[in-house]
Amino acid sequence: MPRLKKIDPKAFLDAFAEDEEVGAEEKIWSPSLSGSQDELFNSTSKYILAYGERASGKTFVLGGHKLVRHCYENFNALALIIVGVKSQATQGGVWHKLQTEILPEWKEGLGIDYTDEKMDLQKAPYIDVQNRYGGWSRISLMSAPFGTMLIDRIKGFEPSYVFVDELTNLDSPSYFEAVVQQLGRRQGIEGIQQYCAACNPDGPSHWVYKRFFENPLDDEGNYNHDYHVVHVKIAENEKNLPEGYYKRVMEAVSNDPIEAKRMLEGEWVDRPSGDALLAPYFSKPLHVKGDAKTGIVPNPDFPIIIGYDPGSVNNAMVFMQCLIGKEKSMWIVFDELVFVNQKIPYTKIVPYLYRKMKYWNERVGKKFTYVHISDNSAFNQYRAKTGSYDVKDFEDISKEKCEVFDLEPIRMKAAPKFQGSVEGRVRLLIAKLVQEEIVFSAQCTEVIKSVRHLASEKGKDGKYDPSLAMKPKRSVYIHAFDALTYPIMFYDVKPTMPTPNVRTSSIVEINA
Numbered sequence: 338m339p340r341l342k343k344i345d346p347k348a349f350l351d352a353f354a355e356d357e358e359v360g361a362e363e364k365i366w367s368p369s370l371s372g373s374q375d376e377l378f379n380s381t382s383k384y385i386l387a388y389g390e391r392a393s394g395k396t397f398v399l400g401g402h403k404l405v406r407h408c409y410e411n412f413n414a415l416a417l418i419i420v421g422v423k424s425q426a427t428q429g430g431v432w433h434k435l436q437t438e439i440l441p442e443w444k445e446g447l448g449i450d451y452t453d454e455k456m457d458l459q460k461a462p463y464i465d466v467q468n469r470y471g472g473w474s475r476i477s478l479m480s481a482p483f484g485t486m487l488i489d490r491i492k493g494f495e496p497s498y499v500f501v502d503e504l505t506n507l508d509s510p511s512y513f514e515a516v517v518q519q520l521g522r523r524q525g526i527e528g529i530q531q532y533c534a535a536c537n538p539d540g541p542s543h544w545v546y547k548r549f550f551e552n553p554l555d556d557e558g559n560y561n562h563d564y565h566v567v568h569v570k571i572a573e574n575e576k577n578l579p580e581g582y583y584k585r586v587m588e589a590v591s592n593d594p595i596e597a598k599r600m601l602e603g604e605w606v607d608r609p610s611g612d613a614l615l616a617p618y619f620s621k622p623l624h625v626k627g628d629a630k631t632g633i634v635p636n637p638d639f640p641i642i643i644g645y646d647p648g649s650v651n652n653a654m655v656f657m658q659c660l661i662g663k664e665k666s667m668w669i670v671f672d673e674l675v676f677v678n679q680k681i682p683y684t685k686i687v688p689y690l691y692r693k694m695k696y697w698n699e700r701v702g703k704k705f706t707y708v709h710i711s712d713n714s715a716f717n718q719y720r721a722k723t724g725s726y727d728v729k730d731f732e733d734i735s736k737e738k739c740e741v742f743d744l745e746p747i748r749m750k751a752a753p754k755f756q757g758s759v760e761g762r763v764r765l766l767i768a769k770l771v772q773e774e775i776v777f778s779a780q781c782t783e784v785i786k787s788v789r790h791l792a793s794e795k796g797k798d799g800k801y802d803p804s805l806a807m808k809p810k811r812s813v814y815i816h817a818f819d820a821l822t823y824p825i826m827f828y829d830v831k832p833t834m835p836t837p838n839v840r841t842s843s844i845v846e847i848n849a
Contacts, residue, residue, distance in 0.1 A: 366446040366447050367406075367446075368402045368442060368443075368446070370398060370402070371394065371573040371574065372573065373387075373567050373568070373569045373570065373573060374394050374395075374397075374398045374569065374573065374574075376567055377395070377398045377399055377403065377533075377567055377569070378398055378402060378403050378406075380565045380567075381528070381529055382529075382531070382562060382563055382564060382565035383529055383530075383531060383532065383563040383564075384513075384517070384531070384532045384533075384549070384563060384564045384565070385399065385531060385532070385533040385534070385564075385565045385566075385567075386504070386533075386534050386535075386536070386545070386549045386564075386565070386566045386567070387399055387533075387534070387535045387536075387566075387567050387569050388505075388535070388536050388537065388538050388566070388567075388568060388569070388603065389537070389538075389568055389569040389570055389571065389603055390537065390570070390571045390599075390600040390601070390603070391537060391571070391600070391771065392571055392574065392578055393569040393570055393571040393573065393574050394569060394573065394574035394577065395535040395567075395569040396430075396431050396434075396502055396535045397431075397434065397439070397574075398569075399500050399533040399534070399535055400418055400431040400434075400435075400500040400502055400533075400535065401431065401434060401435060401438075401439040402439060402443075403533065404416045404418070404435075404476065404498060404500055404533075405435075405439055405440065405443050405466065405476075407474075407497065407498040407531075408466040408468060408474035408475075408476060408498075409443070409447065409449055409466065409467075409468050409469055409474070410468070410469060410527065411468060411474060411497060411525065411526050411527055412468060412470045412472055412474075412525040412526075413468075413472055413473070413474060413475075413523075413525055414468065414474035414475070414497045414498060414523070414526060415474070415475050415477065415494070415495065415496045415497055415498075415523060416474070416475070416476045416477070416496065416497070416498040416499075416500070417476075417477050417478075417479060417494060417496035417498070417499045417500070418431060418432065418476065418477070418478045418479070418499075418500050418501075418502070419479050419480075419481065419487070419499065419500070419501045419502070419512065419516065420478070420479075420480050420501075420502050420503065421480065421481065421482050421503060421506055421507050421765075421768070421829075422480055422482060422765075422768070422829045423478070423480035430502065431500070431502055432462070432478050435464070435476065436454065436464070440464070440466070449466065449467045449468075450466075450467040451464055451465065451466045451467065452464055452465045452466075457477075461477055461478060461479060462477070462478045463475055463476060463477040463478070464476045477494075477496075479491070479494075481512075482761065482765075482829050483508055483509075483755075483757070483761060484507070484508055484509030484510070484511030484512060484515070485509075485511070485755070487511050487512060487515055487516075488511050488515045491515050491516055491519055492519075494519050495519055495522045495523045496519060496520060496523065496530075497520070497523040497526045497530045498530060498531055498533070499516050499517075499519075499520060499531070499532045499533065500533045500534070500535075501513075501516070501532075501533070501534040501535075502534075502535055503535070503536060503537075503768065504534040504535065504536040504545050505536040505537055505538070505539040505543055505545050506536070506764050506767070506768050507764075508757060508760070508761055508764065509544065510544045510548060512534075513532070513534075513548055516532060517532050520532060537599065537600065537771075538599040538600070538603055538604060538605045538606075539599070539605060539607075540605055540606055540607030540608060540806070541605050541606075541607060542607050542806065543605070546605050549564055549566050550566065550605070568603045570603065593616075593617040595608050595612075595617060596617045596618070607806065608793075608806060612792060612793060613789070613790065613791070613792055613793075614763055614767075614791050614792060614793050614807070614809060615763070615766060615767065615770065615788045615789070615791055616788070616789050616790070616791075618767050618770040618771050619770055619788050619789060623773055623776075624770065624773075624775065624776055624777055624788075625776070625777050625778075625779050625785065626776045626777070626778060626779065627778050627779045627780065628779050629779055629780060632671060632672070632778035632779060632780035632781075633669055633670075633671040633776070633778040633780075634671070634700070634701060635656075635658050635669070635671055635697060635701060635705070636658060636660055636669075637701050637702075637703040637705075639658050639659070639660055639661075640658070640705060640706040640707065640708050641656060641657070641658055641694075641697065641705045641706070641707050641708070642656075642657045642658060642659065642707075642708045642710060642824045643655065643656055643657070643690075643707060643708070643709050643710070643824075644657060644710055644711070644819075644820040644821055644822070644823045644824040645709065645710065645711035645712075645731075645749070645820055645823070646711070646712065646816045646817075646819035646820040646823070647683070647711065647727040647728075647731065648727070648816070649680065650678055650679065650680050651676065651677050651678065651679075651813075651816045652674070652675070652676045652679075652681065652686055652816070653673070653674070653675045653676075653677075653783075653816040653817045653819065653820035654673065654674040654675075654686075654690060654693075654820060655670060655672075655673050655675075655781075655784055655817065655820040655821045655824075656670070656671055656672035656673065656693065656697070657669065657670050657671070657821070657824055658671070659824075659828060665774065666774060667774055667775070667776065668769060668774060668775040668776075668825065669775075669776055669777075669778075670775070670776070670777045670778060670781050670784055670821065671778045671780075671781070672693060672697070672778065672780065672781065673780075673781045673782075673783055673784050673817065674686075674689055674690060674693060675783035675784070675816065675817050675820075677813045677816060678813070683727075683730045683731060683734050684734055687731060687734040687735055687738055687747075688738055688742075690747075691735075691738055691739070691741075691742040691744055692742070694707060694742070694744055695742050695743070695744060698744075707744075707745070707747075708750065708824075709747050709748065709749045709750065710749070710750045710751075710752055710823050710824045710827050711727070711728060711749050711750075711751065711752065711823060712751070712752055712754060712819065712823055713751035713752065713753070713754045728749045731747050731749060732746065732747050732748065732749060735747035750827065752823035752824070752826045752827040753826060753827070758826065759808065759809065760807040760808055761826065762818075762819075762822035762823075762825070762826050763807045763808075763809060763822075764807060765822065765825050765826060765829055766788075766818075766821070766822055766825065769825065770788075783817050784817045784821055786814060786817070787814040787815070787816075787817035787818045787821070788818070788821075790812075790814050791809055791810070791812070791814040791815065791818050792809070792810045792812070793805055793806055793807065793808055793809060793810060794808045794809070794810050795810070
């Protein structure tokens with residue numbers, strides 16, 4: 338699609354402003370929105386935050402209709418969508434909705450054209466949208482699971498509009514500070530170049546609350562109107578939701594007082610240190626499938642991923658798959674080997690593991706590709722008693738045993754580890770639970786226990802400490818959690834997801 342890069346924007350817009358016939362032909366149309374959605378759509382503040390319960394329509398407005406209007410009304414605009422994980426946007430999220438619902442609505446309403454998704458040299462997807470000047474504006478998607486990655490990736494971008502989705506799931510103020518420094522530079526843009534974000538409520542200790550609720554206040558308590566915060570309620574959008582969805586969301590949070598205040602009343606409430614980390618987001622009817630006898634059977638079109646947390650007295654191995662569909666990705670957890678407070682040598686654990694692998698090959702009738710992922714400390718933590726490293730021991734023993742089981746030797750991959758990576762894995766798993774992108778076999782009792790009982794560290798003298806709110810307490814439940822989340826971290830940081838064995842795959846229903 339042609340771009341108007343060589344035309345001077347100011348000269349072009351001055352000439353356009355003098356052309357009365359072009360202005361006279363402009364159509365008047367706008368999408369149908371609810372009260373708070375309309376408030377967001379027409380806000381002229383520089384920094385806009387929409388918060389509320391899931392499926393309230395906040396993303397639909399800021400990352401959809403308001404974004405497209407910006408692209409239509411401005412010459413050569415660049416609208417940038419930022420998400421923590423790419424699949425969050427493309428698998429049923431804002432990027433998917435743009436292509437399947439929002440852009441088609443604008444095409445029908447105003448007759449504007451747009452391209453199919455394309456990729457730039459950095460493999461970032463983009464869509465070009467026709468603007469009212471006869472040229473093209475661009476919508477681009479960027480993923481950055483951690484603030485340190487975003488700081489590097491945002492350099493060189495000069496967006497005129499930014500939308501950040503699920504802001505409270507992102508780990509640092511860099512998702513605001515690094516981004517707004519790139520705004521305001523783009524030429525040929527009428528009006529304010531805006532930063533917009535959507536999220537679910539968290540607590541007053543969260544950096545998002547401090548940025549949008551506390552920082553804009555001056556010494557006299559007056560609010561800086563460059564900021565605009567709107568609570569978007571799910572009740573306003575209930576008519577657009579699948580039948581029964583609203584009731585299901587309400588029931589899912591009703592038994593947890595903290596989450597109920599956040600999701601039912603829109604309050605920003607901190608979860609006490611030492612409280613359960615994952616249990617408030619876990620629902621047995623939503624997240625547990627199969628029964629104690631049959632469990633879940635892996636999909637033969639995808640590789641099996643095994644997450645490891647090896648150790649001298651505690652060992653956990655979790656069998657998983659990441660199923661990639663056209664509209665959504667889904668992690669399934671279908672088997673486990675968890676040994677806690679048991680000194681079992683790797684010479685016995687590796688055969689246990691191979692028996693599990695062979696069992697699934699025979700049960701499904703398919704020789705799976707197995708991907709093995711552990712924490713990188715298993716690669717570099719030297720154990721004096723064995724005179725070796727955990728990964729080397731696993732791999733060496735597997736070379737000796739693999740032929741007996743007709744399987745390949747284990748070749749381990751390392752999940753990234755950096756400052757804040759443990760809390761990052763907690764946030765990633767919470768996001769999967771909330772977005773209903775992970776299910777567990779009823780047979781995975783140890784993994785389910787870890788999700789239900791893993792707690793955060795307590796503050797000194799029992800006082801609340803926001804720095805510990807997402808830090809897991811060392812307990813018997815940490816090992817299954819680690820083995821479960823290393824693969825999720827590994828693939829959420831990598832630019833590509835597990836590759837299916839067939840060219841066209843879809844997610845089939847996982848029976849309860």
